[in-house]
Amino acid sequence: MTVAVLDAARRLVAFAGEDGSSLLRERIARGKAHGALNMGMGNRGLAARAASNPAFVNAPVSLADGNLVPVPGGVLIRDDNDDLIGAVGVSGHLPDHDEACAIHAIAAAGLRADPGAADQPDPAIPTNRLGDIS
């Protein structure tokens, strides 16, 4: 298992890769965390967008130079005020299990995990946009 924790400015704060982890895991873990921060949503939401609207994710993947891996296992970290303070990326097993490790770890640190949701609205689009027009 390989784990990377980034702060809200996407700087690497803590990292560990278990003995025997394959070489690409480090980049995958960091990419999962980067992607969640880059897009403002946990990777479960990004994965759903990638499935339903590939262009939504494919273009940002290119723009981010690979620092966006839209697979569960990238989870935003929020504090008691719901402020975004970082993200964790986990890679090593099935995406659902990677995500479970991340959620468990964030809770154990006394923080709030935000893994995203398949039906999560795009945070870049205000929900009252149509109301503003009228």
Added chain:
Amino acid sequence: MSYARAVRIDLARARTVVDQAIAHARSNDFPR
């Protein structure tokens, strides 16, 4: 919903997140 600002996770908690994620993987016998 909030976005990245000048707030950050502290080092101690970041290390706890790393350790606990790996501990959870080991307790479930996930591959390395």
